[in-house]
Amino acid sequence: SFRQLFPDEFRRDLRKYVNKVVSYVYPYVEITFHEYQVDAWFERSKAFMSIERYLSTNSSGMAKRLKANVVKDSESIVLSMEEYEEVEDEFNGIKVWWTSSKKVPQQRAFFSYRGDEENRYYKLTCRREHRDIITNKYLKYVLEEGKAIAVRTRQRKLYTNNKSEKWSSYRKNTWSHIVFEHPSTFDTIAMDPKKKKEILNDLMTFSKSKDYYKKVGKSWKRGYLLHGPPGTGKSSMIAAMANLLEYDIYDLELTSVKDNTDLRKLLIETSSKSIIVIEDIDCSLDLTGQRKEKKEESKEDKDDPIKKKVEEEEDKKKKGSEVTLSGLLNFIDGLWSACGSERLIVFTTNYVEKLDPALIRRGRMDKHIEMSYCCYETFKVLAKNYLDLESHELFETISKMLEETKMTPADVAESLMPKSDEESAEVCLNKLIKSLEVTKEEARLKAAIEDAKIKAEEKDNIDEKKDAKIADEEGVDEVSP
Numbered sequence: 001s002f003r004q005l006f007p008d009e010f011r012r013d014l015r016k017y018v019n020k021v022v023s024y025v026y027p028y029v030e031i032t033f034h035e036y037q038v039d040a041w042f043e044r045s046k047a048f049m050s051i052e053r054y055l056s057t058n059s060s061g062m063a064k065r066l067k068a069n070v071v072k073d074s075e076s077i078v079l080s081m082e083e084y085e086e087v088e089d090e091f092n093g094i095k096v097w098w099t100s101s102k103k104v105p106q107q108r109a110f111f112s113y114r115g116d117e118e119n120r121y122y123k124l125t126c127r128r129e130h131r132d133i134i135t136n137k138y139l140k141y142v143l144e145e146g147k148a149i150a151v152r153t154r155q156r157k158l159y160t161n162n163k164s165e166k167w168s169s170y171r172k173n174t175w176s177h178i179v180f181e182h183p184s185t186f187d188t189i190a191m192d193p194k195k196k197k198e199i200l201n202d203l204m205t206f207s208k209s210k211d212y213y214k215k216v217g218k219s220w221k222r223g224y225l226l227h228g229p230p231g232t233g234k235s236s237m238i239a240a241m242a243n244l245l246e247y248d249i250y251d252l253e254l255t256s257v258k259d260n261t262d263l264r265k266l267l268i269e270t271s272s273k274s275i276i277v278i279e280d281i282d283c284s285l286d287l288t289g290q291r292k293e294k295k296e297e298s299k300e301d302k303d304d305p306i307k308k309k310v311e312e313e314e315d316k317k318k319k320g321s322e323v324t325l326s327g328l329l330n331f332i333d334g335l336w337s338a339c340g341s342e343r344l345i346v347f348t349t350n351y352v353e354k355l356d357p358a359l360i361r362r363g364r365m366d367k368h369i370e371m372s373y374c375c376y377e378t379f380k381v382l383a384k385n386y387l388d389l390e391s392h393e394l395f396e397t398i399s400k401m402l403e404e405t406k407m408t409p410a411d412v413a414e415s416l417m418p419k420s421d422e423e424s425a426e427v428c429l430n431k432l433i434k435s436l437e438v439t440k441e442e443a444r445l446k447a448a449i450e451d452a453k454i455k456a457e458e459k460d461n462i463d464e465k466k467d468a469k470i471a472d473e474e475g476v477d478e479v480s481p
């Protein structure tokens with residue numbers, strides 16, 4: 001055999017010699033990047049993904065055969081080159097070549113989590129003399145660029161903890177999500193421009209203050225309380241915030257959280273750069289602590305097992321969750337809330353005065369934002385958005401009417417929206433005026449009825465007093481001899 005023919009020493013020399021010749025005639029360096037690394041079971045290599053994204057935007061135009069990958073969970077498509085395709089790239093005038101190929105495993109591991117997937121890899125080839133600049137500078141550039149592309153094309157997500165029945169048996173209390181695509185932005189939100197600017201500044205400052213929060217020893221998060229009547233744009237505002245900062249949204253449904261432990265679990269599973277939203281906080285948590293009272297009724301029904309069962313079920317539904325105020329406070333600013341960073345917590349409510357002061361003190365809810373009925377400034381934004389109108393002779397009338405009438409931006413927007421192609425801006429403005437008149441009249445009637453009620457009550461009171469007085473006098477009569 002080979003070994004017998006040539007002694008060891010000679011073989012070593014031979015290999016050296018061969019290597020030398022090869023490197024002489026093959027003046028290239030090759031670096032490979034595998035999709036999966038040996039020590040990471042199912043996580044795709046970050047470098048591989050960055051390269052994939054980099055190549056997909058920068059050079060896939062040059063490759064002749066492309067492959068479309070739908071990136072898991074994000075529904076965006078990454079075009080990458082087919083296997084065994086080669087593309088050329090240039091960096092500071094230096095040419096490099098990328099090829100993509102795959103290694104089909106000869107022997108499948110007994111425990112293969114990844115199933116049948118082959119191990120794909122990218123191979124970077126450059127000339128030997130450029131080795132340093134390519135490994136130090138070019139690769140760094142590629143990885144960073146890839147990451148930046150990922151951020152740019154990232155699909156944001158809307159999470160909810162509302163469990164679907166189908167999964168609830170074995171996937172309890174986790175988040176499920178869909179792609180978040182709400183069109184609301186700070187341009188489309190109608191409110192007092194000064195207030196809007198203030199909120200915008202607040203958000204931008206927050207998103208840039210990583211170091212500041214660290215310096216003052218606070219975890220990097222901020223609480224907002226949005227309050228106001230229904231239809232004034234609270235939910236739209238949250239969507240606009242998410243769009244501005246490019247955060248994910250976690251829409252927390254408190255009534256389907258079992259207890260405080262559950263709440264903490266959900267919190268731990270949220271990611272950074274996100275908004276945690278609890279809508280209608282006054283409805284989802286019994287803050288007055290009267291929840292326990294319901295239980296002691298109908299003792300006679302105890303014997304009837306069916307009735308009892310039904311009642312229990314109903315009770316459960318009504319009760320919903322055992323999350324307590326202190327549990328919620330802990331969720332907002334307890335020790336666990338510091339896991340993850342760059343987060344907004346937003347509460348919405350229709351009745352700010354119903355909330356426990358502990359819940360909304362500064363530090364928990366740092367900024368209170370009131371969304372209110374439509375004023376003239378709000379109307380102007382809506383007119384611009386819905387009708388492309390900056391001014392109109394009817395604006396003055398509307399301005400006056402808005403001062404006297406409480407109408408939500410949602411209602412104003414509904415009137416302004418053209419219902420057919422023939423409806424001109426002027427028709428829409430007139431529709432709004434009509435609608436304002438109706439609202440005003442309704443408000444007047446309502447007030448009149450309230451007034452009448454109060455008067456009737458007063459009269460009743462007076463009558464009662466009179467009766468009492470008469471009775472008293474009669475009583476006196478009776479007692480006195």
Ligand SMILES: Nc1ncnc2c1ncn2[C@@H]1O[C@H](COP(=O)(O)OP(=O)(O)OP(=O)(O)O)[C@@H](O)[C@H]1O
Binds near residue numbers: 230236237371408413
């Ligand atoms: N300030 C606003 N600017 C722009 N559009 C608004 C505004 N307020 C309401 N709208 C419109 O009305 C609709 C309802 O508003 P939204 O859902 O944000 O109200 P909300 O305050 O969250 O109400 P609720 O208290 O009932 O949840 C939105 O789809 C939006 O088109």
Ligand SMILES: [Mg+2]
Binds near residue numbers: 234235279348
């Ligand atoms: Mg809402």
